[in-house]
Amino acid sequence: MNLFCHLTRAASTVFLSAFISLxxxxxxxxxxxxxxxxxxxxxxxxxxxxxxxxxxLNALAKHGVSAALFVTADYAAKEPAGYALAKAWGDAxxxxxxxxxxHPDLHSDKVSLAQYQQEILDxxxxxxxxxxxxxxxxxxxxxxxxxxxxxxxxxxxLKQKSYRNAYVSLDTxxxxxxxxxxxxxxxxxxxxxxxxxxxxxxxxxxRAEAYRALSWQLQGRDIPQVLLMHHNLINALWLDxxxxxxxxxxxxxxxxxxxxxxxxxxxxxxxxxxGQSLLLSMxxxxxxxxxxxxxxxxxxxxxxxxxxxxxxx
Numbered sequence: 001m002n003l004f005c006h007l008t009r010a011a012s013t014v015f016l017s018a019f020i021s022l023x024x025x026x027x028x029x030x031x032x033x034x035x036x037x038x039x040x041x042x043x044x045x046x047x048x049x050x051x052x053x054x055x056x057l058n059a060l061a062k063h064g065v066s067a068a069l070f071v072t073a074d075y076a077a078k079e080p081a082g083y084a085l086a087k088a089w090g091d092a093x094x095x096x097x098x099x100x101x102x103h104p105d106l107h108s109d110k111v112s113l114a115q116y117q118q119e120i121l122d123x124x125x126x127x128x129x130x131x132x133x134x135x136x137x138x139x140x141x142x143x144x145x146x147x148x149x150x151x152x153x154x155x156x157x158l159k160q161k162s163y164r165n166a167y168v169s170l171d172t173x174x175x176x177x178x179x180x181x182x183x184x185x186x187x188x189x190x191x192x193x194x195x196x197x198x199x200x201x202x203x204x205x206x207r208a209e210a211y212r213a214l215s216w217q218l219q220g221r222d223i224p225q226v227l228l229m230h231h232n233l234i235n236a237l238w239l240d241x242x243x244x245x246x247x248x249x250x251x252x253x254x255x256x257x258x259x260x261x262x263x264x265x266x267x268x269x270x271x272x273x274x275g276q277s278l279l280l281s282m283x284x285x286x287x288x289x290x291x292x293x294x295x296x297x298x299x300x301x302x303x304x305x306x307x308x309x310x311x312x313x
Contacts, residue, residue, distance in 0.1 A: 029212060030224045030252045031170065032259035033060070033067040033243075036099055036138060038231025039085035041076040045185035045233070049076070052236035053085045057092050059240040063247070068256040069231070070099035070138040070166065071130075073123045083126070090131030095256055097136035097166055098123050106139070106154070107146040113153045120163075134257070138166040142228075142276060155268060166256070167265050167278040168228040170211045172204060173301030178234040180305060184313055195311050197238055199304040204242055205249065210293050214279045218286070224259035226278075 035056070041049045060067050069089045076082025090096050100119040104111045120137060127133055137158060145151040158165055181196045208225070215223045229235050235242070246253070259265070269281035276298060296303060
């Protein structure tokens, strides 16, 4: 074999190895779907509470996704009609987790550690009989306490009561775009809300790609991302599109239980990025500071809202 052929074969081998490695990385990314603040009996334009609930369940079933619903009991589940909506999730094979009774803020000086813990126990008294119930707790506002005493007290409480901290790695501002959607429809029930839909899908994609890049920076690998969404109108209308977009991106769906089994979700970062992703808390603890692109991860959807305003919405 001459030198040219040898180098050509070697180069081909290197290229093929790199291609296989890249393909593995692309296909390796997984995401678990978790939905907070549900169910909710609030009235919204276009869809009733029951219709919103069923629309989300239909979208998940269409794409073969097993998700988790984190219940805030005062929003609906404490009432028979709301309990039935929550039960529909368990009946469909989804996990049910705890998101407190009334959604208090542990960063508020008006909320004591004891009050916050009682909220969890009160919610559990309602949801523990639901099919699919898990001892998972999702912090309200993703805030673990405005003092070390609250933070450490809650961590001890969850451990003593055998709760898992249901961390979020892929945080979104769907709630902000949902507010815009409802405002547009209240002003004009027949409004074309396609621009809001496109902005929402772009927002989800931007956050997904940014948090994937951050996981590589922090962990040197693709972690199973845990996506935070809310039980609201925007997801009732377009969860189907969000899930389809993830498939187009090459992402695969896993159950929340499978995602939470990853070692990254056993961590307890010393410095919390209040109201944000576990990955941002990790970056703060490691002293990464303002890394490239951090602004878009903490802007609460400002970028998309400003773009919609320029379109007259």
